[in-house]
Amino acid sequence: MLNMHGLQDRREAKAAKVREAQNLLDPAVTPYTKQVQDKVETLYAEIESLSSQIGQIEKALVLENDLNGPARDLSDREGRSIDESAHRISAAKKAFVKALRFGAERLSPEEASLISADAPSNRSRVQNVATSSSAAGGVLVPTIVMPSVLTKLKAFGGMRTVAKVLATSGGETMQWGTLDDTAAEGELVAEGSATTDDDLSFGSTSIGAWMFSSKTIPVSMQLLQDANADAESVVLDALTERLARGQNRKFTTGSGVGEPQGAVTAAALGITLPAGNTTAVTYDGLVDLYHSLDPAYRMSPSCAFMMNDASFKIVKKMKDGQGRPIWLPSTESGFKSDAGFDTLLGAKLVINQHMADMAANAKPILFGDFSKYLIRDVMDVIILRFTDSAYAKKAQVGFLAWARADGRLIDASNQSIKYLQNSAT
DSSP states (O other): OOOHHHHHHHHHHHHHHHHHHHHHHOTTTOOOOHHHHHHHHHHHHHHHHHHHHHHHHHHHHHHSOOSHHHHHHHHHHHTOOHHHHHHHHHHHHHHHHHHHHHOGGGOOHHHHHHHBTTSHHHHHHHTTSSSSSOOTTOEEOOGGGHHHHHHHHHHTOTGGGTSEEEEESSOOOEEEEEEEOTTOOOOOOOTTOOOOOOOOEEEEEEEOOEEEEOOOEEEEHHHHHOTTSOHHHHHHHHHHHHHHHHHHHHHHHOBSSSSOBOHHHHOEEEEEOOTTOSSOOOHHHHHHHHHHSOHHHHTSTTEEEEEOHHHHHHHHTOBOTTSOBSEEOOSSOSSSOGGGSOEETTEEEEEOTTSOOSOTTOOOEEEEEGGGEEEEEESOOEEEEEOSHHHHTTTEEEEEEEEEEEEEEOOTTSOSEEEEEOOOO
C-alpha cells in the first residue's frame, strides 16, 4: 500500500515553495534583484524534484488495481448489486489471469465464455479485427477490466491528458457532428421587427477504429507461474505502455489518411517565427501564438500549450521584459487534475514527447482547446499468447496486444488548435 501521508507531505512542501516563488516574482511584493533571481532558481530546482516525486507516486496510485470502482460502475449500468458485480469482475479477472499464465486452452467452458476470443458468445465482438476472421487463440481483456487499461493508456500519452476521450463497445465507423459558432452573436431587435436568420455552421467528420499493435513482448515463464506475481499487471503494463506510445504518436502527428489525424496535422498556423529562430522560440512568439487563438477557445478548461520536454527546457529558461521566468510551476504535480498542470502565460502546459524538436520549419508548439480533439477507443482489446520454440528455449512466453482507436479534430472551423512554426533560416 502506498504511503498517502508521504504524498501529502510532498504536495504541501511543493505548494509552499511555489507560493514563495510567486511572491518573489511579484513586482508589487519584491524587487527582482540578482539575489532574488538566484533564490527563485533554487526554488524551481527544488519544485521540479518534488514534482517528479509526486508524479511517480500519483502514477503508481492511478495504476493500482481497484475493484470497487469498476464494480460500482458495472452495478450502475446493469442494475445489479455491487457485491454481485464485484463477483463477476473477480471471475473475469481470474479467467483472464489464468489465460495469461497457462493459455486459453486451459480455460473451462465457463471461463472461456467470459474472455476467450474463440468462445461463440465473443466471436461477433472480435470479427474483422485484424485478418477478417476471429483472432483464434486470443483472449479479450474483459470489458469490465478495460477502465484500468484506459487509465494506463492515459498515464503514458500526452494527448489523452487533455483530449476528449470516448470509449465504444464496437468499432464501426461513426459520423461525428462538428460545429463552429465562435463568430456568431445575438442582435438588438426593434419592437415589431423580425429577427435575422443565422444558421449554425454544422459539419461532420468520420471517426474510425484503426488497428494498433504492441509488438510481441517476451515475459519470463517463472514470473508468470509464480503465484505471488501479479501476472495481470506485469503483462498489461508492458503491453499498454507500448500501445499508449504508438497511439500518442499518431494522435500527435498522424496524417489522417489510413491512420488517425494528429493534432499537429489538423492545427492551423498561429505564428511563424522571424529568421534566426530555427532552434529557438521568442517570448513575443509565444504571446503571438496565444493571441492567434480565438478567446472563445482560450476560455476552455482544456486550453493548453503542448510541447516536448526539450522545448519545455528552452521555454523554462525564458524571461519576460523584467527578467522574470514566464513559466510558472503548479502547486500540484499535473498528473491527476486540471489544477495540477504547470502554466505558461496563464494557460496549462502539457508535455508530449511526440511533438517535434525545434528545427528549421518545425512545428514544436501547439496551443489550443484540446477538447476539440476526439480520441475514440474500442473496448475490445485482444491479447495473443505465444509459446513456440523461439520463446520456449529461453523460458519465455510472448504476448501481443491488438487495440483499436482513432483520433481527429472535431472542430468545423479547424481553428481551435494553432501551431508555432520555427523559421526556415
